[in-house]
Amino acid sequence: MTTTMAKSAAWCARWLVCVGLLGAASVLHAQSNNYPNKPIRLVVGYAPGGVADITARMVAQKLSDALGQQVVVDNKPSAGGIVAGETVAKADADGYTLLHMNYGNAVSAAMFNKMPYDIKRDFQPISAMGFFDVVMLVDKSSDIQSVQDFITKARANPEKYNIGTVSLGSGQHMSAVLFKSLTGLNATIVPYRTTPSLMLALKSKDIAVAFEIISPAMPLIRGGEIKAMAVSSGSRFRGLPEVPTLAESGVKGYNVTAWNGVAAPAKTPRPIIERLNKEINAALALPDVRSKFQDVGIDARGGTPEELRDILSTEIDKWNNLVTTMKLERQ
CATH class of the missing domain: 3.40.190.150 (Bordetella uptake gene, domain 1)
Structure with missing residues (x-):
């Protein structure tokens, strides 16, 4: 008798689980069919x-x-x-x-x-x-003529030729860290809170180059206030076809696509x-x-x-x- 009751209880439990699962599935199905309401x-x-x-x-x-x-x-x-x-x-x-x-x-x-x-x-x-790309930027009056020119100058004078980005630990900051890693430079990376403060630092010569996503930099590039040295991804940006990639500029293995x-x-x-x-x-x-x-x-x-x-x-x-x-x- 006890065994029979135990088997019945187990069967009922399994039945209830199945009913519950079917009910949950029905609710999800109804929600999906009615989405969005x-x-x-x-x-x-x-x-x-x-x-x-x-x-x-x-x-x-x-x-x-x-x-x-x-x-x-x-x-x-x-x-x-x-x-x-x-x-x-x-x-x-x-x-x-x-x-x-x-x-x-x-x-x-x-x-x-x-x-x-x-x-x-x-x-x-x-x-x-x-x-989209991260872009390496210099001020219009900078003495830096190319990516390789910056690398040469930064190796000779790392204290002067530093790098600016926004926010420590941001994608732009890590793009600059990758640049340092692949070039072996000892240049200091200086983080700024906002893009406007980063651009001001670039124009004020507080930093030699900046790494920033391309969107907020485009008006300044098109206006001739700053110059794009290179873009980060594996192919050139269609909006700036004359600007090479960092890999094309001699930074072998560099490829960052935001x-x-x-x-x-x-x-x-x-x-x-x-x-x-x-x-x-x-x-x-x-x-x-x-x-x-x-x-x-x-x-x-x-x-x-x-x-x-x-x-x-x-x-x-x-x-x-x-x-x-x-x-x-x-x-």
Whole structure:
């Protein structure tokens, strides 16, 4: 009798588990089919007006049109985009809170010892949005004529020929660290809080060269106030075709491509990820979006969730290796 009752209890328990799983699956299916039925929040880890904010708002508007629900950009600026990341990591995995992810997130994963989330585990990548360069800059009146000229001068006088970037541990800062690593220079890297303060330091000769993403530098380059020595990626930037890459300029192995994209909390239902991926890629194919992205120095390019996950993983490994090689202090 006892054995029979035990078997019955076990059977009932299994039946209840199955019913529960079927119920949960039904709810997820219903949510996915009904998605979206309310506004979506796209959290950006940078202040309004910057390249991250500009591109996020362009895509958000197109997504609003395609999805029939407003996609609202929510700016939460902080070092390394950590506050934005934490906000999304802790959100419900229902597709209504998304993260504007970028190469800075990969750098933060390498530079910070303690993070409130695991960038690989706690997010589901959806799609890349764009790729862009970091550019090596000098003032228009600088005596530096080329990348190799700077390397020669910096080797002879490292105290005079220093390098400026924004924010210690930023993608721009790490791009400069990689430059030092590959050239063997002993030049000092000086971090500034903002791009305007970095550009002022360059024009005031407080720094010899600067590493900055191309978007905020373009107006000054086009206006002739500063000169672009080289771009960071493996191919020349179409907006400045006369400017060589750092690899072309003799820095063998140098290749840094900045990027941004969109991610959701882990465990967001696959149908929702696929819907968002489809609409993001459709938005990026629109001529007006591509043109606006190009105006700020970005190549509008999407892809699959798996491709963005691979980019993120590769970038984290790359910056981790650089931090170890250069014996940088993790924050």
